[in-house]
Amino acid sequence: MNEIKHPEYIPVHVMLILGAIFMLFPFIWMVSTSFKSQDEILSTTKDIVLLPDSIRPEFFNGPEEKERIERKKADAKRWEEEQAKPESERDRKVRKPFQWLDNYTYALTAQPFYRFFLNTIFVTITVTSVSLFFASLAAYAFAFFKFPLKDTIFMMILGTMMLPQQALLIPNYIFLSKIHWVNTYMALTVPWLASAYAVFFLRQFFMQLPRDLFDAAVIDGCTRFQFYYKIALPLCKPPMVTLAIFTFLSNWNAFVWPLIVTNDTNLRVIQVGLSYFSSEAGTRWGPLMAASTMTILPLVIMYFLAQKQFVESQATSGMKE
C-alpha cells in the first residue's frame, strides 16, 4: 500500500476528506431534509440529525425525538379512528400523518413540475441536437471548403464570443417582443441554436482530419455532404459528445433568459419553476428540498454516466495511425 509506505500523505488525505465532506454535505442535508416532516425540520435541536424519523433506528433517538415519534403515532392513530367513522362525522381538523414521500408529492402537485420537466427536456434536447448539427456544418465548411471571405466570417463568429451577455438580454427581448415571440418555445430555443464556441471547437477537430482523405473521397465520386455525414462526423464523435454534454448542462441550468422571455406557467422551464416555487413555498423547507433534489438528480446521474463516456471517447478515437 502506497499510503502505508508513505505516512506523510495521511494529513493530505485528512484535509482532502474534510474538504470533500464540505463539498458534499449541503447535498446530503438537502436529500435528508426532503424526507423530513415539517415538525422534524423546525426542531431546534443542536444535533445534526441526518436520518429522518421514518427510517431512523430507535437506538439513535434522544428524548426529543422519542416524544415527537410518540406524538406522530398518536396522530396516526387518531387519523385512523377518524377514517373509520362515516364521512359526515369526521373531525376535519385531524390531518393525515406525514408519509416519507409527502414532500415530493406536495412539490409535484403545488406547481405543475412535470410540465416544467417536459419543457426543460424539450428545450434542452432541441437546442443540444440542432445547435451541434448547425455548428458541425459550419465547422466542416471552414475546415474543408475554399470560399471568399472565409477568414472574415470566421473572425466574426469568434468575435461574438467576446460580446457582453448582459447587454444582449435587453435588445434580444425587445426584438422578440416585436416579432411576438415572447412566451413561445421559439424564444426559448432559436437564439441558442448557434454556438460560436461549438463552431470553433469542432473546426479544430475537423482540421486534424487528413486533407487527402477528403480529396480522395471527392475524386471517388463522394459528394461533399456525404463526406460530412458518412466520414467526417463519425470521426469527430468524441468532441461531439463533449460538446453535447456541455450544451446539455448549460441548457438544463439556464435561468436568466427563460425567466425574461416567458411568464406563462405552461412555458416555464424547471429552473424558473423552481425560483417561483421558492418564493411561493416560503418556509416549507421539506417540499423545497424535494424540488431541488428532483432538479439536481438528472444532472448528477448524467454526470456519473458522462464521466465514463469522456474516458471511453478518449480511448476510442476514430483515426488510427
Add this chain to the structure above:
Amino acid sequence: MPNKTKVDWGAYLYLMPVVAILVAFHVLPIFYSLAVSFYEWDLIGSPEFVGANNYKQLFHDPMFFKSIWNTIKYAVISVPLSILLSMGIAILLNNPIKGIGVYRTIYFIPVITSINAVAIVWNFIYHPDFGLLNKILSWFGTDPVAWLQDPDWALPAIIFMSVWKGLGHNIIIFLAGLQNIPKHLYEAARIDGASRWQQFRHITWPLLSPTTFFIFTMSTIGSFQVFSQVYMMTPRGGPLKSTMVVVYYLYRKAFEQFEFGYALAMAFVLFMVIFACTLFNKLYLEKKVHYS
C-alpha cells in the same frame, strides 16, 4: 489538383444557419442597444430621444454607485478566496496518492448542479432558527446570526456559497496546470534541500502563474456578472440593499420598471468596467506572469 483553386460556393449554405442566428441575436442587438441607450423607452410608447441623458442620470444615481460598490466587494473577496482554496486543494490532489479520481468527482459535483437549486439549499443552511450553520456555530457557543437578513452578513454569505459552488471548476484547471510542471524540478530542489514552502514559492507559484492569471481574469469577469444567486437568496436587493449588484439592478430597471434605455446605458457602463478590468489585467498583471 483541380479543387485547390475551385471555390466551393456551397460553403455559404453550410454556414447560413449559424451566421443567420448569430447576426440576428448577437451582432445586430449590440448596435441596436447602443442606439436605444440614447432613448427613453418603456417598450409600449414611442421612444423619445434624450441624448446622453441616461448616462448622465446614471452618474447621479446613488443606487447605481451602491450596486457597483457591492459588485466590487463581491469580486475582491470571492476571486482571491476561490483562487487560494482551489489552488491549495489542487496542490494536495497533485500528490501521488490514491483516490484522486474520487476526490475530483466529489469536488466537481457543485459545479454541474444548478445555481437555483443550490441557492435554495443554502437559504435553508443560512436559516437563523433552523439552519445548519447556526446549529454548528451553537456548539461553540456563538449566538445565532440572521445571515441573509443581516446587512453585514448577507453579501459574505452569498460570496461563501458562490465560492463553494465554483471551487471544483478552478481545481480542475489548476490540476491541469500543475501536471504540466516538470517533476524533475522538484527533485532537483529537494536534493538542494529546499523546504516545501521554498518549492512552492520558487517552482509552483511562478510556473503555475499562467493558469492563475487565466482563472483570475475569467473569474473577475464572471463575478461582475453575478445575478442568479443574488436573485434567489436575497430578493429585492437584500437588507439595506446590501446585496444589490449591478446586473440585478439592471434587471430590475429593465424588466420590473421598464426603463429600457436606462438599463441599456447601465449595461454599457458595466461592459466598459469589465473591459477596463480585463485590460488592466492584461497590461499590468500579465507582466508578472511567467511564460516558459
